[in-house]
Amino acid sequence: MPRPLEEQKVIQSAVKEKDELIVDGMDISGHWNRMFGQRVIFDYSVEYLEKVAALDGGESLGWCYGCAKCTGVCPIDIVGDYSPRKIHRRTQTGVDLFTSEDLWLCTTCMNCLRVCPKEVDMIQIMPAVRERAVLDGSVPDELQKAFEDTAKFGNPLGQPQRKRAAWAKNAEVPVPIMACLNGDGPADVLWYVGSYPSYHPRGIDASLAAARIFNALGVNFAILGKEEKDDGDTQRLAGETGLFEMLAEHNIEVFNKYEWGTLVVTGPHEYNAFNNEYSKLGFERPVLHYTQFLAERLHDLKPLLKESVEARVTFHDPCYLGRHNGEYDAPRELLRAIPGLELVEMGRCRENGYCCGGGGGGMWLDSFTQDHTRMRLSERRVREAVEYEADILAVCCPFEVSRFEDAAKSTGNDQLKVLDILELLDHSMQGGKR
Numbered sequence: 240m241p242r243p244l245e246e247q248k249v250i251q252s253a254v255k256e257k258d259e260l261i262v263d264g265m266d267i268s269g270h271w272n273r274m275f276g277q278r279v280i281f282d283y284s285v286e287y288l289e290k291v292a293a294l295d296g297g298e299s300l301g302w303c304y305g306c307a308k309c310t311g312v313c314p315i316d317i318v319g320d321y322s323p324r325k326i327h328r329r330t331q332t333g334v335d336l337f338t339s340e341d342l343w344l345c346t347t348c349m350n351c352l353r354v355c356p357k358e359v360d361m362i363q364i365m366p367a368v369r370e371r372a373v374l375d376g377s378v379p380d381e382l383q384k385a386f387e388d389t390a391k392f393g394n395p396l397g398q399p400q401r402k403r404a405a406w407a408k409n410a411e412v413p414v415p416i417m418a419c420l421n422g423d424g425p426a427d428v429l430w431y432v433g434s435y436p437s438y439h440p441r442g443i444d445a446s447l448a449a450a451r452i453f454n455a456l457g458v459n460f461a462i463l464g465k466e467e468k469d470d471g472d473t474q475r476l477a478g479e480t481g482l483f484e485m486l487a488e489h490n491i492e493v494f495n496k497y498e499w500g501t502l503v504v505t506g507p508h509e510y511n512a513f514n515n516e517y518s519k520l521g522f523e524r525p526v527l528h529y530t531q532f533l534a535e536r537l538h539d540l541k542p543l544l545k546e547s548v549e550a551r552v553t554f555h556d557p558c559y560l561g562r563h564n565g566e567y568d569a570p571r572e573l574l575r576a577i578p579g580l581e582l583v584e585m586g587r588c589r590e591n592g593y594c595c596g597g598g599g600g601g602m603w604l605d606s607f608t609q610d611h612t613r614m615r616l617s618e619r620r621v622r623e624a625v626e627y628e629a630d631i632l633a634v635c636c637p638f639e640v641s642r643f644e645d646a647a648k649s650t651g652n653d654q655l656k657v658l659d660i661l662e663l664l665d666h667s668m669q670g671g672k673r
Protein backbone atom coordinates (compact mmCIF):
# COMPACT_ATOMS: atom_id res chain seq x y z
CA MET A 240 0.00 0.00 0.00
CA PRO A 241 1.51 3.41 -0.93
CA ARG A 242 1.79 5.85 1.97
CA PRO A 243 -0.70 8.74 1.98
CA LEU A 244 0.69 11.89 0.30
CA GLU A 245 0.96 13.89 3.52
CA GLU A 246 2.99 11.14 5.18
CA GLN A 247 5.33 10.99 2.14
CA LYS A 248 5.91 14.76 2.35
CA VAL A 249 6.83 14.43 6.02
CA ILE A 250 9.36 11.73 5.22
CA GLN A 251 10.80 13.76 2.33
CA SER A 252 11.35 16.87 4.43
CA ALA A 253 12.83 14.74 7.22
CA VAL A 254 15.28 13.20 4.75
CA LYS A 255 16.35 16.61 3.50
CA GLU A 256 17.21 17.61 7.03
CA LYS A 257 18.76 14.36 8.25
CA ASP A 258 21.61 12.21 7.08
CA GLU A 259 19.91 9.14 8.49
CA LEU A 260 16.28 8.18 8.63
CA ILE A 261 14.62 5.14 10.20
CA VAL A 262 11.03 4.45 9.10
CA ASP A 263 9.11 1.53 10.63
CA GLY A 264 12.44 0.24 11.97
CA MET A 265 14.05 0.33 8.52
CA ASP A 266 17.04 2.55 7.67
CA ILE A 267 16.01 4.18 4.38
CA SER A 268 18.31 7.18 4.51
CA GLY A 269 20.70 6.00 1.78
CA HIS A 270 17.99 5.35 -0.82
CA TRP A 271 15.99 8.45 -0.13
CA ASN A 272 18.94 10.81 0.05
CA ARG A 273 19.97 9.71 -3.42
CA MET A 274 16.44 10.23 -4.70
CA PHE A 275 16.38 13.84 -3.55
CA GLY A 276 19.98 14.84 -4.13
CA GLN A 277 21.06 16.45 -7.43
CA ARG A 278 22.53 13.61 -9.43
CA VAL A 279 25.26 13.73 -12.08
CA ILE A 280 22.72 12.89 -14.76
CA PHE A 281 21.54 16.51 -14.73
CA ASP A 282 25.07 17.78 -15.10
CA TYR A 283 25.24 18.01 -18.88
CA SER A 284 24.83 20.51 -21.64
CA VAL A 285 22.87 19.98 -24.84
CA GLU A 286 25.05 22.50 -26.65
CA TYR A 287 27.14 19.92 -28.55
CA LEU A 288 24.21 17.70 -29.36
CA GLU A 289 22.31 20.69 -30.71
CA LYS A 290 25.32 21.65 -32.81
CA VAL A 291 25.18 18.25 -34.56
CA ALA A 292 21.39 18.16 -34.78
CA ALA A 293 21.35 21.63 -36.42
CA LEU A 294 23.22 20.28 -39.46
CA ASP A 295 21.42 19.13 -42.57
CA GLY A 296 21.64 15.35 -42.05
CA GLY A 297 22.61 15.59 -38.37
CA GLU A 298 19.07 15.85 -36.96
CA SER A 299 18.58 12.18 -36.14
CA LEU A 300 21.33 12.05 -33.48
CA GLY A 301 18.86 13.89 -31.25
CA TRP A 302 16.26 11.13 -31.67
CA CYS A 303 18.35 8.52 -29.80
CA TYR A 304 16.61 7.21 -26.66
CA GLY A 305 19.50 5.11 -25.46
CA CYS A 306 18.17 1.58 -26.03
CA ALA A 307 21.70 0.41 -27.01
CA LYS A 308 20.55 -1.97 -29.75
CA CYS A 309 23.18 -0.35 -31.98
CA THR A 310 26.03 -1.04 -29.56
CA GLY A 311 25.62 -4.80 -29.94
CA VAL A 312 26.03 -4.70 -33.72
CA CYS A 313 28.55 -1.90 -34.27
CA PRO A 314 31.75 -3.47 -35.64
CA ILE A 315 33.88 -0.78 -33.98
CA ASP A 316 32.44 -1.55 -30.55
CA ILE A 317 33.40 -5.19 -31.01
CA VAL A 318 37.05 -4.12 -31.18
CA GLY A 319 36.79 -0.83 -29.30
CA ASP A 320 34.40 1.49 -27.51
CA TYR A 321 31.96 2.98 -29.96
CA SER A 322 28.36 3.13 -31.17
CA PRO A 323 25.71 5.75 -31.97
CA ARG A 324 24.38 5.47 -28.41
CA LYS A 325 27.84 6.20 -27.03
CA ILE A 326 28.31 9.10 -29.47
CA HIS A 327 24.93 10.50 -28.44
CA ARG A 328 25.78 10.21 -24.75
CA ARG A 329 29.26 11.69 -25.18
CA THR A 330 27.90 14.74 -26.97
CA GLN A 331 25.47 15.19 -24.06
CA THR A 332 28.30 15.15 -21.61
CA GLY A 333 30.35 17.82 -23.32
CA VAL A 334 32.24 16.04 -26.10
CA ASP A 335 32.39 18.14 -29.27
CA LEU A 336 31.98 15.63 -32.09
CA PHE A 337 33.38 18.20 -34.56
CA THR A 338 36.82 17.95 -32.97
CA SER A 339 36.56 14.49 -31.36
CA GLU A 340 38.55 11.54 -32.69
CA ASP A 341 35.26 9.60 -32.59
CA LEU A 342 34.29 11.46 -35.73
CA TRP A 343 36.64 9.41 -37.92
CA LEU A 344 36.00 5.90 -36.60
CA CYS A 345 32.57 5.17 -38.10
CA THR A 346 32.84 3.25 -41.37
CA THR A 347 29.22 4.04 -42.36
CA CYS A 348 28.60 0.28 -42.48
CA MET A 349 24.90 0.84 -41.63
CA ASN A 350 24.50 -2.05 -39.21
CA CYS A 351 23.29 0.35 -36.50
CA LEU A 352 20.61 1.87 -38.72
CA ARG A 353 19.39 -1.63 -39.52
CA VAL A 354 18.44 -2.24 -35.89
CA CYS A 355 17.72 1.28 -34.57
CA PRO A 356 14.06 1.78 -33.59
CA LYS A 357 14.48 5.55 -33.83
CA GLU A 358 16.24 5.54 -37.21
CA VAL A 359 19.30 7.38 -35.94
CA ASP A 360 21.19 7.57 -39.22
CA MET A 361 24.97 7.60 -38.97
CA ILE A 362 25.20 7.48 -42.78
CA GLN A 363 23.81 11.02 -42.79
CA ILE A 364 25.19 12.27 -39.47
CA MET A 365 28.85 11.40 -39.98
CA PRO A 366 29.31 12.92 -43.48
CA ALA A 367 27.47 16.08 -42.31
CA VAL A 368 29.76 16.61 -39.30
CA ARG A 369 32.86 15.54 -41.22
CA GLU A 370 32.07 18.00 -44.00
CA ARG A 371 32.28 20.80 -41.44
CA ALA A 372 35.51 19.39 -39.99
CA VAL A 373 37.01 19.22 -43.50
CA LEU A 374 36.11 22.87 -44.10
CA ASP A 375 37.80 23.71 -40.78
CA GLY A 376 40.92 21.80 -41.88
CA SER A 377 40.65 19.37 -38.99
CA VAL A 378 41.25 16.05 -40.80
CA PRO A 379 43.63 13.17 -39.89
CA ASP A 380 46.79 13.40 -42.02
CA GLU A 381 46.43 10.08 -43.82
CA LEU A 382 42.87 10.93 -44.90
CA GLN A 383 43.95 14.39 -46.01
CA LYS A 384 46.59 12.76 -48.22
CA ALA A 385 43.96 10.56 -49.89
CA PHE A 386 41.82 13.65 -50.53
CA GLU A 387 44.76 15.52 -52.03
CA ASP A 388 45.82 12.59 -54.22
CA THR A 389 42.26 12.20 -55.48
CA ALA A 390 42.03 15.89 -56.32
CA LYS A 391 45.41 15.90 -58.07
CA PHE A 392 45.47 12.52 -59.82
CA GLY A 393 41.79 11.49 -60.02
CA ASN A 394 42.42 8.50 -57.72
CA PRO A 395 43.26 8.11 -54.02
CA LEU A 396 46.34 5.99 -54.75
CA GLY A 397 48.17 8.98 -56.26
CA GLN A 398 48.81 7.18 -59.55
CA PRO A 399 49.04 8.97 -62.94
CA GLN A 400 45.73 9.37 -64.73
CA ARG A 401 47.27 8.52 -68.13
CA LYS A 402 48.23 5.06 -66.80
CA ARG A 403 44.71 4.15 -65.71
CA ALA A 404 44.39 1.45 -68.37
CA ALA A 405 48.02 0.27 -68.23
CA TRP A 406 46.92 -2.93 -66.46
CA ALA A 407 45.04 -4.05 -69.58
CA LYS A 408 48.32 -4.71 -71.47
CA ASN A 409 48.74 -7.93 -69.46
CA ALA A 410 45.21 -9.23 -70.01
CA GLU A 411 46.12 -11.44 -73.01
CA VAL A 412 42.61 -10.71 -74.31
CA PRO A 413 41.18 -7.56 -75.92
CA VAL A 414 40.18 -4.78 -73.51
CA PRO A 415 38.62 -2.14 -75.81
CA ILE A 416 38.67 1.51 -74.77
CA MET A 417 35.59 3.60 -75.56
CA ALA A 418 37.49 6.49 -77.13
CA CYS A 419 39.25 4.04 -79.53
CA LEU A 420 36.20 2.10 -80.74
CA ASN A 421 36.31 3.99 -84.05
CA GLY A 422 32.84 3.08 -85.19
CA ASP A 423 32.88 -0.38 -83.59
CA GLY A 424 30.49 0.94 -80.97
CA PRO A 425 28.09 1.18 -79.33
CA ALA A 426 29.23 -1.17 -76.58
CA ASP A 427 26.63 -3.30 -74.85
CA VAL A 428 28.53 -2.91 -71.61
CA LEU A 429 30.48 0.04 -70.26
CA TRP A 430 32.78 -1.48 -67.64
CA TYR A 431 33.73 1.08 -65.01
CA VAL A 432 36.91 -0.51 -63.68
CA GLY A 433 37.54 1.68 -60.59
CA SER A 434 40.69 3.02 -58.94
CA TYR A 435 41.96 0.02 -56.96
CA PRO A 436 41.29 -2.46 -59.81
CA SER A 437 43.19 -0.10 -62.14
CA TYR A 438 46.28 0.50 -59.97
CA HIS A 439 46.61 -1.78 -56.93
CA PRO A 440 48.48 -5.00 -57.81
CA ARG A 441 45.83 -7.21 -56.17
CA GLY A 442 43.04 -5.15 -57.68
CA ILE A 443 44.65 -5.57 -61.10
CA ASP A 444 44.58 -9.37 -60.62
CA ALA A 445 40.78 -9.15 -60.38
CA SER A 446 40.58 -6.82 -63.41
CA LEU A 447 42.63 -9.22 -65.54
CA ALA A 448 40.34 -12.05 -64.46
CA ALA A 449 37.24 -9.98 -65.32
CA ALA A 450 38.61 -9.14 -68.77
CA ARG A 451 39.19 -12.85 -69.49
CA ILE A 452 35.72 -13.80 -68.23
CA PHE A 453 33.98 -11.08 -70.30
CA ASN A 454 35.87 -12.21 -73.37
CA ALA A 455 35.06 -15.88 -72.77
CA LEU A 456 31.39 -14.99 -72.45
CA GLY A 457 31.52 -12.94 -75.65
CA VAL A 458 30.47 -9.73 -73.89
CA ASN A 459 30.65 -6.64 -76.12
CA PHE A 460 32.29 -4.32 -73.59
CA ALA A 461 34.61 -1.33 -73.39
CA ILE A 462 36.31 0.65 -70.61
CA LEU A 463 36.98 4.38 -70.30
CA GLY A 464 40.73 4.18 -69.68
CA LYS A 465 42.31 7.52 -68.83
CA GLU A 466 38.92 9.26 -69.06
CA GLU A 467 37.72 7.38 -65.96
CA LYS A 468 38.20 8.98 -62.53
CA ASP A 469 37.47 7.74 -59.02
CA ASP A 470 33.74 7.66 -58.23
CA GLY A 471 34.33 9.84 -55.13
CA ASP A 472 31.63 8.28 -52.94
CA THR A 473 33.97 7.24 -50.15
CA GLN A 474 35.49 10.74 -50.14
CA ARG A 475 31.94 12.11 -49.78
CA LEU A 476 31.23 9.86 -46.81
CA ALA A 477 34.54 10.97 -45.30
CA GLY A 478 33.36 14.59 -45.57
CA GLU A 479 34.83 15.83 -48.89
CA THR A 480 31.56 16.74 -50.59
CA GLY A 481 33.15 19.24 -52.98
CA LEU A 482 35.59 16.63 -54.28
CA PHE A 483 32.76 14.15 -54.75
CA GLU A 484 30.76 16.65 -56.79
CA MET A 485 33.75 17.46 -58.97
CA LEU A 486 34.41 13.76 -59.71
CA ALA A 487 30.73 12.98 -60.25
CA GLU A 488 30.36 15.81 -62.76
CA HIS A 489 33.42 14.58 -64.64
CA ASN A 490 32.35 10.93 -64.72
CA ILE A 491 28.77 11.72 -65.72
CA GLU A 492 30.02 13.86 -68.58
CA VAL A 493 32.22 11.01 -69.80
CA PHE A 494 29.45 8.42 -69.38
CA ASN A 495 27.15 10.59 -71.48
CA LYS A 496 29.74 11.04 -74.19
CA TYR A 497 29.43 7.46 -75.42
CA GLU A 498 26.73 5.03 -76.46
CA TRP A 499 26.42 1.94 -74.31
CA GLY A 500 23.74 -0.30 -72.82
CA THR A 501 24.57 -1.27 -69.22
CA LEU A 502 27.11 0.13 -66.81
CA VAL A 503 28.92 -2.70 -65.01
CA VAL A 504 31.14 -1.85 -62.02
CA THR A 505 33.83 -3.84 -60.24
CA GLY A 506 33.21 -2.34 -56.80
CA PRO A 507 30.24 -2.00 -54.43
CA HIS A 508 31.17 1.61 -53.60
CA GLU A 509 30.87 2.60 -57.25
CA TYR A 510 27.64 0.64 -57.45
CA ASN A 511 26.29 2.67 -54.55
CA ALA A 512 27.61 5.93 -55.99
CA PHE A 513 26.15 5.53 -59.48
CA ASN A 514 22.81 4.11 -58.32
CA ASN A 515 22.11 6.29 -55.32
CA GLU A 516 24.24 9.43 -55.50
CA TYR A 517 24.92 10.17 -59.18
CA SER A 518 21.17 9.71 -59.77
CA LYS A 519 20.62 12.79 -57.57
CA LEU A 520 22.77 14.68 -60.08
CA GLY A 521 20.69 13.54 -63.03
CA PHE A 522 22.49 10.31 -64.01
CA GLU A 523 19.86 7.59 -64.27
CA ARG A 524 21.09 4.59 -66.22
CA PRO A 525 21.09 0.86 -65.46
CA VAL A 526 24.05 -0.10 -63.22
CA LEU A 527 25.05 -3.62 -62.20
CA HIS A 528 27.74 -4.90 -59.88
CA TYR A 529 29.84 -7.50 -61.68
CA THR A 530 28.41 -10.29 -59.50
CA GLN A 531 24.90 -9.37 -60.65
CA PHE A 532 25.96 -9.12 -64.28
CA LEU A 533 27.64 -12.54 -64.20
CA ALA A 534 24.90 -14.20 -62.11
CA GLU A 535 22.44 -13.20 -64.87
CA ARG A 536 24.71 -15.12 -67.29
CA LEU A 537 25.19 -18.24 -65.17
CA HIS A 538 23.67 -20.38 -67.89
CA ASP A 539 26.54 -19.44 -70.24
CA LEU A 540 29.17 -19.20 -67.52
CA LYS A 541 28.70 -22.62 -65.92
CA PRO A 542 29.93 -24.70 -68.90
CA LEU A 543 33.13 -22.60 -68.88
CA LEU A 544 33.93 -23.51 -65.26
CA LYS A 545 35.97 -26.64 -65.87
CA GLU A 546 38.48 -26.92 -63.08
CA SER A 547 37.34 -28.02 -59.66
CA VAL A 548 38.22 -25.75 -56.70
CA GLU A 549 38.40 -28.22 -53.83
CA ALA A 550 38.31 -25.75 -50.96
CA ARG A 551 36.22 -24.61 -48.03
CA VAL A 552 35.28 -21.04 -48.95
CA THR A 553 33.57 -18.39 -46.88
CA PHE A 554 32.22 -15.15 -48.30
CA HIS A 555 32.53 -11.66 -46.84
CA ASP A 556 29.45 -9.51 -47.65
CA PRO A 557 30.60 -5.99 -48.60
CA CYS A 558 28.53 -3.45 -46.63
CA TYR A 559 27.85 -1.36 -49.73
CA LEU A 560 26.61 -4.29 -51.82
CA GLY A 561 24.69 -6.04 -49.02
CA ARG A 562 23.22 -3.81 -46.32
CA HIS A 563 23.28 -0.62 -48.36
CA ASN A 564 21.89 -2.09 -51.58
CA GLY A 565 20.30 -5.41 -50.63
CA GLU A 566 22.36 -7.73 -52.84
CA TYR A 567 23.34 -10.90 -50.97
CA ASP A 568 22.57 -13.68 -53.45
CA ALA A 569 24.45 -12.92 -56.68
CA PRO A 570 27.95 -13.47 -55.17
CA ARG A 571 26.81 -16.71 -53.53
CA GLU A 572 25.26 -17.98 -56.78
CA LEU A 573 28.59 -17.50 -58.53
CA LEU A 574 30.53 -19.26 -55.78
CA ARG A 575 28.11 -22.20 -55.74
CA ALA A 576 28.53 -22.55 -59.52
CA ILE A 577 32.24 -23.34 -59.15
CA PRO A 578 32.70 -27.12 -59.15
CA GLY A 579 34.12 -28.66 -55.98
CA LEU A 580 33.82 -25.47 -53.93
CA GLU A 581 32.24 -25.81 -50.48
CA LEU A 582 30.59 -22.55 -49.35
CA VAL A 583 30.36 -22.04 -45.57
CA GLU A 584 28.73 -19.03 -43.93
CA MET A 585 30.34 -17.16 -41.07
CA GLY A 586 28.18 -16.22 -38.07
CA ARG A 587 28.17 -12.58 -39.09
CA CYS A 588 26.88 -12.73 -42.64
CA ARG A 589 24.31 -11.21 -44.99
CA GLU A 590 22.33 -8.42 -43.17
CA ASN A 591 24.57 -8.74 -40.11
CA GLY A 592 27.80 -8.99 -42.12
CA TYR A 593 30.89 -7.62 -40.37
CA CYS A 594 32.53 -4.53 -41.86
CA CYS A 595 36.10 -4.85 -43.24
CA GLY A 596 36.87 -1.35 -41.96
CA GLY A 597 37.37 0.20 -45.42
CA GLY A 598 34.12 2.13 -45.87
CA GLY A 599 33.38 5.77 -45.05
CA GLY A 600 37.06 6.72 -45.42
CA GLY A 601 38.33 3.87 -43.22
CA MET A 602 40.36 2.68 -46.22
CA TRP A 603 42.63 5.69 -45.67
CA LEU A 604 42.51 5.76 -41.88
CA ASP A 605 44.11 2.45 -40.99
CA SER A 606 46.80 3.82 -38.66
CA PHE A 607 44.35 6.22 -37.02
CA THR A 608 41.80 3.44 -36.41
CA GLN A 609 44.50 1.11 -35.15
CA ASP A 610 45.41 3.68 -32.49
CA HIS A 611 41.81 3.81 -31.24
CA THR A 612 40.79 0.14 -31.29
CA ARG A 613 42.14 -3.10 -29.86
CA MET A 614 42.27 -4.77 -33.26
CA ARG A 615 41.71 -3.75 -36.87
CA LEU A 616 38.27 -4.72 -38.20
CA SER A 617 39.89 -6.65 -41.04
CA GLU A 618 41.85 -8.66 -38.44
CA ARG A 619 38.66 -9.47 -36.52
CA ARG A 620 37.03 -10.65 -39.74
CA VAL A 621 39.99 -12.79 -40.76
CA ARG A 622 39.93 -14.46 -37.33
CA GLU A 623 36.24 -15.21 -37.85
CA ALA A 624 36.95 -16.82 -41.24
CA VAL A 625 39.62 -18.95 -39.58
CA GLU A 626 37.23 -19.89 -36.74
CA TYR A 627 34.97 -21.32 -39.47
CA GLU A 628 37.92 -23.31 -40.82
CA ALA A 629 37.85 -21.64 -44.23
CA ASP A 630 40.70 -22.20 -46.69
CA ILE A 631 39.67 -19.18 -48.77
CA LEU A 632 38.02 -15.89 -47.84
CA ALA A 633 36.15 -14.82 -50.99
CA VAL A 634 35.45 -11.13 -51.60
CA CYS A 635 33.90 -8.96 -54.31
CA CYS A 636 35.00 -5.46 -53.27
CA PRO A 637 38.36 -4.05 -54.43
CA PHE A 638 38.99 -2.53 -50.98
CA GLU A 639 38.96 -5.93 -49.33
CA VAL A 640 41.60 -8.10 -50.99
CA SER A 641 44.57 -6.10 -49.74
CA ARG A 642 42.95 -5.36 -46.35
CA PHE A 643 42.27 -9.02 -45.61
CA GLU A 644 45.60 -10.24 -46.99
CA ASP A 645 47.42 -7.83 -44.66
CA ALA A 646 45.20 -8.94 -41.79
CA ALA A 647 45.85 -12.63 -42.50
CA LYS A 648 49.59 -11.90 -42.25
CA SER A 649 49.40 -9.69 -39.15
CA THR A 650 47.28 -12.25 -37.28
CA GLY A 651 49.55 -15.15 -38.25
CA ASN A 652 46.93 -16.76 -40.50
CA ASP A 653 48.92 -16.87 -43.74
CA GLN A 654 47.27 -20.18 -44.62
CA LEU A 655 44.02 -18.29 -45.32
CA LYS A 656 43.89 -17.24 -48.98
CA VAL A 657 41.98 -14.09 -49.88
CA LEU A 658 40.60 -14.11 -53.42
CA ASP A 659 38.14 -12.03 -55.39
CA ILE A 660 35.27 -14.08 -56.81
CA LEU A 661 36.55 -13.01 -60.25
CA GLU A 662 39.85 -14.74 -59.51
CA LEU A 663 38.09 -17.92 -58.40
CA LEU A 664 35.92 -17.98 -61.53
CA ASP A 665 38.93 -17.31 -63.74
CA HIS A 666 40.93 -20.05 -62.01
CA SER A 667 38.18 -22.57 -62.67
CA MET A 668 37.72 -21.30 -66.23
CA GLN A 669 41.42 -21.51 -67.09
CA GLY A 670 41.59 -25.13 -65.98
CA GLY A 671 43.51 -24.15 -62.82
CA LYS A 672 46.34 -22.54 -64.81
CA ARG A 673 45.94 -19.22 -62.97
Ligand code: SF4
Pocket residue numbers: 302303304305306307308309310323324327354355356357358359
Ligand atom coordinates in the same frame (compact mmCIF):
# COMPACT_ATOMS: atom_id res chain seq x y z
S1 SF4 B 1 19.65 1.81 -31.46
FE1 SF4 B 1 19.11 3.92 -31.98
S2 SF4 B 1 17.83 4.66 -30.29
FE2 SF4 B 1 18.86 2.80 -29.59
S3 SF4 B 1 20.72 3.59 -28.57
FE3 SF4 B 1 21.29 3.14 -30.69
S4 SF4 B 1 21.02 5.07 -31.77
FE4 SF4 B 1 19.94 5.26 -29.82
Ligand code: SF4
Pocket residue numbers: 312313314315316321322323344345346347348349350351352361362
Ligand atom coordinates in the same frame (compact mmCIF):
# COMPACT_ATOMS: atom_id res chain seq x y z
S1 SF4 C 1 27.53 2.86 -39.27
FE1 SF4 C 1 28.59 0.97 -38.62
S2 SF4 C 1 30.56 1.67 -37.78
FE2 SF4 C 1 29.19 3.47 -37.88
S3 SF4 C 1 28.27 3.55 -35.85
FE3 SF4 C 1 26.86 2.40 -37.17
S4 SF4 C 1 27.39 0.25 -36.85
FE4 SF4 C 1 29.11 1.50 -36.04
